Structure formats: C-alpha cells, structure tokens
Amino acid sequence: MASTTTGPLSFDLKGTDGRARRGRVTVPHGVIQTPAFMPVGTRATVKGLMPRDLKATGSEICLANTYHMDISPGPKIVKKMGGLHEFMGWDKPILTDSGGYQVFSLPKTQLDEEGVTFRFEKKGGKKVKLTPERSMQIQQDLGADIAMAFDVCVPYPCDYKNAQDAVYRTIRWLERCKEAHTRPDQALFGIVQGSSYADLRGLSAQLTMGIDLPGYAIGGLSVGEGHSIMMAMIDCTEPSMVKEKPRYLMGVGYPEDIVEAVARGVDMFDCVIPTRYARSGVAFARHGRFRVSNARYKTDKYPLDTNCSCYTCKNFTRAYLNHLINTNEILGSALMTLHNVTFYQDLMRTIRTAIEEKNFEKFRVSFLQEYLAEDK
Numbered sequence: 034m035a036s037t038t039t040g041p042l043s044f045d046l047k048g049t050d051g052r053a054r055r056g057r058v059t060v061p062h063g064v065i066q067t068p069a070f071m072p073v074g075t076r077a078t079v080k081g082l083m084p085r086d087l088k089a090t091g092s093e094i095c096l097a098n099t100y101h102m103d104i105s106p107g108p109k110i111v112k113k114m115g116g117l118h119e120f121m122g123w124d125k126p127i128l129t130d131s132g133g134y135q136v137f138s139l140p141k142t143q144l145d146e147e148g149v150t151f152r153f154e155k156k157g158g159k160k161v162k163l164t165p166e167r168s169m170q171i172q173q174d175l176g177a178d179i180a181m182a183f184d185v186c187v188p189y190p191c192d193y194k195n196a197q198d199a200v201y202r203t204i205r206w207l208e209r210c211k212e213a214h215t216r217p218d219q220a221l222f223g224i225v226q227g228s229s230y231a232d233l234r235g236l237s238a239q240l241t242m243g244i245d246l247p248g249y250a251i252g253g254l255s256v257g258e259g260h261s262i263m264m265a266m267i268d269c270t271e272p273s274m275v276k277e278k279p280r281y282l283m284g285v286g287y288p289e290d291i292v293e294a295v296a297r298g299v300d301m302f303d304c305v306i307p308t309r310y311a312r313s314g315v316a317f318a319r320h321g322r323f324r325v326s327n328a329r330y331k332t333d334k335y336p337l338d339t340n341c342s343c344y345t346c347k348n349f350t351r352a353y354l355n356h357l358i359n360t361n362e363i364l365g366s367a368l369m370t371l372h373n374v375t376f377y378q379d380l381m382r383t384i385r386t387a388i389e390e391k392n393f394e395k396f397r398v399s400f401l402q403e404y405l406a407e408d409k
C-alpha cells in the first residue's frame with residue numbers, strides 16, 4: 034500500500050481495479066474511506082439533518098461554504114466560537130469550498146486580476162470583493178480540514194479564449210492561495226480547469242500538478258455540459274494527475290455520474306443532489322429515482338427502497354412520505370434527506386467493496402443496468 038503525506042493530509046492508495054482506486058484520506062479530524070461522497074452543508078448544516086443523523090448515514094466528511102459563511106455569521110464569529118467543528122457540532126472532517134464558484138452564479142459579478150467583485154443585496158447592494166487572499170483568510174478562520182483554492186470556473190459553453198484565460202488566471206491565483214495559506218493543520222487543494230477543451234484540460238492539469246499540494250480537484254464540470262462531455266474531460270485530465278494524491282471531482286453528481294467517474298480514477302465527490310432532491314420529494318433507490326409526492330404513492334405501503342436499512346425505510350411507508358411532502362411538513366424533508374444521503378453512502382460502500390474484490394467493472398455494468406432501466 035502506497036502512503037503519501039503532504040502537510041496535514043495523508044493518502045493511502047490501498048488498491049486499484051482498472052483505473053478505479055480504493056484509498057483512504059487521513060486529515061486532523063479523522064479518516065475518509067475513498068471513493069467517498071461528501072454531503073453539502075452550505076451554511077454549516079446539511080439541510081434537514083442533525084449531526085447524529087448525518088453520522089447514521091455513514092458520511093465521514095461534510096462540506097461548508099466560504100461565500101455563505103462569510104455573509105452569515107462571518108468567519109470571525111465562527112473562529113471565536115472555536116471554528117466550524119465546534120460551531121456545528123461535527124467532530125469528523127470538513128471541507129470548505131473557496132467561494133469562487135458560488136459568486137460566479139450571482140448576477141452582476143465583475144472579474145479582474147485582483148479577484149471577483151459582487152453586489153450583496155442583503156447589505157443594501159454593498160459591493161464585496163473576494164480575492165485569493167481573502168478566501169484563504171476566511172477558510173483558515175473557519176478551520177476546515179481541507180480548503181479549496183480560489184479559482185475561476187467558467188460557465189458552459191465557453192469560448193476557447195475565455196477558457197484559456199481562466200486556466201492561466203486560476204494558476205496565478207493558486208500561487209497566491211498557496212502563498213497566503215499558512216495554517217499548518219489545514220490541507221489546500223488545487224483545482225484543474227480547462228472547460229470542455231482537451232488541450233486546456235491537459236495544460237491546466239500539468240500546471241496545477243507543478244504546484245506541490247496535498248490533493249487536487251477537477252473543477253469546471255457539472256456545469257451543464259452533460260454526462261458524455263464530463264466523462265471525456267475526466268479522460269483528458271486524469272492521466273496528467275499524480276496517482277499518489279486524492280482526486281476530487283467537484284459538484285458531481287447523479288449516481289450514474291459517480292460510478293462512471295470512479296471507473297476513470299476519481300476518489301472524492303460532492304453534490305447537492307441527494308439533499309436538494311429530497312426536499313422536493315424525489316427519492317433515490319436501486320431501480321432509479323422517483324417522485325414519492327406523486328399521487329400513485331398515496332396508498333403505497335412499501336418503504337422508499339426495500340433494500341435500504343435507514344431509519345426512514347425501517348419505519349415509514351411511501352404513503353406517509355407522500356403525505357408529509359405534499360403538506361410541506363418539515364419531517365418530510367428530514368426523512369427524505371436521511372434516506373437519500375444513506376442511499377449515496379451505501380452506493381459508495383458497495384463501490385469500495387467492489388474495487389477491493391476486483392470486480393468493479395461487473396458492478397458498474399450491473400448497477401447501471403438496474404438503475405437506468407427504462408421500466409421504472
């Protein structure tokens with residue numbers, strides 16, 4: 034087993050099956066078995082789940098967001114309260130994003146070499162500037178185990194020149210992030226960009242690998258390009274990424290995206306899908322996803338997924354969840370979220386076992402066959 038330690042993060046590559054990898058990430062607050070799914074908790078909470086429930090899903094790490102935390106309550110308060118782990122009552126690993134991606138989705142943002150300026154409407158349209166240095170300061174105050182570099186994630190589609198400019202600016206900003214990042218117990222991850230251009234993906238990967246860091250993310254995907262371009266871009270990027278450090282595909286994704294990305298060498302994932310879809314009444318199961326709020330489930334006495342052993346599936350019927358979601362009851366969001374995140378974590382556990390047993394390809398084919406079957 035190859036083990037690589039860079040600062041506060043160690044990565045053990047325990048085995049491979051084709052390009053799929055079975056590993057383990059160790060950071061100050063604990064161990065993350067990979068391939069891993071990281072539930073998104075934007076404002077220091079995974080919406081609808083108490084930390085004890087989040088643990089029950091099998092989640093070993095959760096995410097919080099710099100941009101949202103900067104607005105409320107502000108990093109200085111979180112720091113004063115002992116940092117994110119103390120503040121949110123989560124003693125396992127945490128990862129924070131840099132805020133770049135979030136501000137790009139806001140209207141009227143302005144980008145220049147210094148950083149990104151955006152208007153924050155809640156403060157009476159006050160202009161706020163996020164820079165590599167400021168993003169590092171906020172993330173160091175928040176105190177997550179892993180911090181993300183401040184990058185430029187271009188929308189899709191994007192013309193070649195803008196995508197190329199974003200690749201070079203992201204590298205210049207990564208240098209500034211590394212310079213500004215001094216917290217010894219926090220790992221900084223670089224982010225590879227390049228939009229949907231194979232040559233820019235390879236260039237960005239090589240330039241990013243040239244900056245020694247504990248781990249690296251594949252950014253700029255899951256922005257509307259669709260599954261096949263996403264997979265093609267992973268194929269352009271992954272071969273240039275160092276094998277002995279973790280690879281994190283940002284913002285991905287549906288179960289079918291995750292399974293196919295694991296097959297291409299990705300170790301870590303994050304996505305709002307299981308939590309956001311739960312709140313809108315969409316449940317995930319082996320045979321695909323379905324909207325339990327649909328009238329056909331009004332008298333359905335079965336659990337969401339008969340294979341699932343989560344608290345929701347052990348105690349409640351689809352009929353009851355149909356009722357809760359259709360009456361907008363808080364319990365509906367909580368029970369659906371608990372199930373969906375458990376489904377994702379059970380999928381990751383099955384993936385890890387399949388890689389260990391060297392039958393990941395067989396698992397990939399059989400999972401996709403059942404999950405994507407038309408006769409839902």
Ligand SMILES: CNc1nc2c(CCNCc3ccccc3)c3nc(N)[nH]c(=O)c3cc2[nH]1
Nearest residue numbers: 075096097098130134186252253254255283284
């Ligand atoms: C959904 N598709 C997608 N998401 C992307 C993100 C955000 C990933 N989610 C992180 C998060 C963490 C805490 C709270 C909320 C979200 C990206 N982040 C960065 N920095 N760079 C990207 O290129 C980039 C690309 C993405 N595509």
